[in-house]
Amino acid sequence: MESDIYLVGLNHRTAGVDVRERFALADHCDQEHWALPCEGGIHESIILSTCNRVELLATGQGDVAGQMLNCWANARGAGIEDLQPYIYIHKSLEAVRHIFSVASSLDSMVLGESQILGQLKTAYRKAVACRATGVILNRLLHKAFFVAKRVRTETAVASNAVSISYAAVELAKRIFGDMHAHKVLLVGAGEMAELAAAHLLQNGIDEIFVANRTFSRGQQLAEQFHGHAVPFDKLTELLTTVDIIITSTGAAAPVIRARDIRAVLKTRKNRPMFFIDIAVPRDIDPDVNALDNVYLYDIDDLKEIVEENLANRRDEANKAKKIVNEEVNFFAKWLTGLDAQPTIVALIQRGEQIAQEEISRTLRRIGDHDPKHRAALEAMAGALARKFNHDPIMFLKRGSMSQEGSSARISMIREIFNIDNISV
Amino acid sequence: MISPECATLPTLLLCSVSSIAGIVGMLARSVFLRRLGVWLAVAVFISQSLMLMLGFHKALPGGLSLGAYLQLFAWFVLLCGLIVWRKIKQETPLLFAAPLCLMLFAMSMSFLDAAVPLPASLKVPFYALHIGALFLSLGLLAIAFFAALLFLFLEGRIKSKQRTQGFWQDMPAIVLLDKTNALTVLTAFPLYTLGIVSGLLWAKPVFGASMTGDPKEVVSVVIWLIFAVLFHNRLVNNWKGRKPARFVVLIFLLCLFSIVVVNTVMNTNHAFLRG
Incomplete structure (x- = not known):
């Protein structure tokens, strides 16, 4: 090459x-x-x-x-x-x-x-x-x-999602489908919760509410998401209107309990609720998940999903590597074909040159000649050159297809036909 | 005029291709095949409708046969699939309706000749009210049944924190499946009630009494009672999710029992296999 x-x-x-x-x-x-x-x-x-x-x-x-x-x-x-x-x-x-x-x-x-x-x-x-x-x-x-x-x-x-925040959004989509017309509540202001809220917003969520113990921090966050800050003590009241709740407070004990949700569900006519608890220690009582139409995922559940998705991607990577290898082989054939191209062109040019030389010599010997005879001679010489070159060209092309011995075939043809004009 | 004999085979063929395209499209996650399945289901519905309008009634000079019953049911199932598809913008219920329609249609072929004689005076209202209302209700229940099964599977996986893989990921969100359940149940129950009441009214001149203790009557009333519990709780107590889904599964299975077992095996005035 x-x-x-x-x-x-x-x-x-x-x-x-x-x-x-x-x-x-x-x-x-x-x-x-x-x-x-x-x-x-x-x-x-x-x-x-x-x-x-x-x-x-x-x-x-x-x-x-x-x-x-x-x-x-x-x-x-x-x-x-x-x-x-x-x-x-x-x-x-x-x-x-x-x-x-x-x-x-x-x-x-x-x-x-x-x-x-x-x-x-x-x-x-x-x-x-x-x-x-x-x-x-x-x-x-x-x-x-x-x-x-x-x-x-x-x-x-x-x-499949390979980050905690994306995994949460994917789950929300499996529950609610279209994210429009659904409301999100951020309880606390953890970094991962903010990320999840940002992804939900990107997916078309209708409205975001922020409830934080420090109201000013809540306001700051609400502004960031073009949402509304609400006092922390209005949390239970707000649960009757929001559908997705992301919690990440630093509270030592759960801030949302199953008994609170039972009453909330009645008020919201059993419309489904999706809780994403990213806090450690957890903000939401695990018993909440046992309630009908309520879905609770904590940080470990989401991590597990991400791990499984990553493992799945690794399995799929083996299939992908096979595709890559297949395509590398196709490309290799094209590359070796590229190697043989100059030799093929040189062979054709050489054939045309020899044909032209022989036609000129023959016509000189004939003397006066009809243009029809010249055309016939040119056609015959061209056809001879093409037919003569056909087998060596096919020999080169077969070399590029098989890949092995491609350069040996090129050298052989160049030598046999003296394409490089080396005087012996 | 299209006679049922020459329209049955193309309809059956269209229905088979629609079902295969829909199922393969779902399994292979091919949007093109799913769409093809949907549009072929539309073609099946048009073909079936033409059969009904232009020639099907001529095959039933003596009344209603089990075959005709099944073909009518197939048409209603597809009609309900199409309604849900247009109403909730979800093609999955329709893709489930097509194979059910195919199954009913294929089964009907062997029973087209076994007719139950009816008094001429009752033929028109019988078709319009009793059969029409009940079949539309059953068609809606069939769609609700598939939506409920899907809901129970997908919701169970979300609740138990198990991953959904492959083509399950393309299934509708559980809220949409519950919406399908609500829409179909709230429409189907009044229709079912209308069908039952019209049946009871006409039973008197035909069989001598409204309630004769006929197995079909008993099963239908039991189904109606369970259906009423579901309807009431959906409407008044805002039942959503698992509970209504389980009820729909139970009601539809009882309806299948009523059609397949009661109508064919038991000694009832609704038997189709009598000469």
């Missing part, structure tokens, strides 16, 4: 956040952070720089990896030796496999998260805008996007 694919990078597994920050490359086209000028051995390049990874993908000849590292270190005002302990280098099909895995979120910190695909698309767009990509990287990145789509549709690697 004349030009090969290289990938150098570091990620959340190989480097801590301080190192990732130090070697982050902000923007491919930013002159100050110009990391990979397409010169020397490098033909094409893309830089992917996110909070969890910095990766440089390039095609080129010679010591491409060394050149990439050098550019990268220089751009960040460091030496290669500073980078060395944290990096990984992949070449050829390993680089292809890696980029497919990254696009499919199989290499992400949170397996199956969708953000990385968007980041990779942005990185590719920037590289295209800088004219830093060519035939191979264009094809590779488009293929990576296709693989990511296949993985998402054919496996469940991206399904």
Whole structure:
């Protein structure tokens, strides 16, 4: 292969956040952070720089990896030796496999998260805008996007919530369906409860109420969510109107008990209630879950769901890896086909050249001739050249399909037909 | 004119494809197949309606056969599935209604000839009130039954903190299933009552008395009583969730017993297999 694919990078597994920050490359086209000028051995390049990874993908000849590292270190005002302990280098099909895995979120910190695909698309767009990509990287990145789509549709690697707050929202949807026309009450002001409330708002919840022992803090939080602050002692009264209750107070004893809810249910005509208790110690009496039309999930229940979902994603990742391997093989065939292409073109040109030379010689010998005869001769010579080239071309194409021995077949054909014009 | 003989096979075929598309669509989580199942169910309903309007009645010169009874029931089940689909914007009850319709339709094929003779004077009101009201009520109960079973399964999993996986994740939210239950029960009970009362009224001229101790009458009254408890509590005591779901399951199973066992095995004035 004349030009090969290289990938150098570091990620959340190989480097801590301080190192990732130090070697982050902000923007491919930013002159100050110009990391990979397409010169020397490098033909094409893309830089992917996110909070969890910095990766440089390039095609080129010679010591491409060394050149990439050098550019990268220089751009960040460091030496290669500073980078060395944290990096990984992949070449050829390993680089292809890696980029497919990254696009499919199989290499992400949170397996199956969708953000990385968007980041990779942005990185590719920037590289295209800088004219830093060519035939191979264009094809590779488009293929990576296709693989990511296949993985998402054919496996469940991206399904189900893997964070406590999302798990709570998913459960709320299973109970209430459409989130519109439902009201949320935040009791206390824990960080995770706020996150869950924010997700519920994103999902179209109608109204948010905040009840906090410190009313001013409650007001502050209510403003943040465009909701209403209510005095803590009005809690039971409010329970008759809200449907989802998220609690995270620091109270030592439960603030909501089953006996309170029995009366509340009667007032609210048994409309379902969903309690999410994120506090430790718990804010809600566990007996509440035994009541009809009341659902209670505490932090351990939600954690368990998240753990199960993560385990499920890990199982699905094995299916996804099979898809990635399949697509790597397809890409490898395309790459080797690319290797044989110059030789095929050279063979065809050589055949055409020989045909033209022989036609000219023959016509000189004939002397005066009819244009019809010239056309007939040209057609015959062209057909001969094409037929003569057919078998060697098929031989090369078979080589690219089988992959093994592809370069040996190319060398053999180049030698037999003396394509490189080596005088013997 | 479409005769029932030539319309039955295409309807049966459409119903089979609709049921398969709906079930496979649900299991494979394919939106396209589910939609296909829904629209084919609409086509089945149109085809069945044409059968009823243009030729079906001609197959019943001597009264109502078990086959005709089952085909009418299939039509009402699908009608109720369509009503719930349009009303609550949920396709799942309709996708359950299609296979039930197929089952009833397929079963009807063997019993189309066994007719119960009726006095000519009672044919029209009998169809319009007794059968119409009862079948619409049973169709609604069939939809409520599926919604209740789904509710009990999904609610049980949420309550016991077990995960729902695969195609279960695409099922409607439990609040919507309960809403389906409420809508169908509150509509079905008055219709069921109308059907029973009209039956009792017509029983007098036909059988000599309103209540003759006929097994069908007894079972129907028992069902009506349980149904009344559910209706009352839904309306007055705001029953929601598990309790009404369990009641619906019980009522529908009793209705099935009444149709399948009482009408065919027991000695009753409603028997369909008599010459």
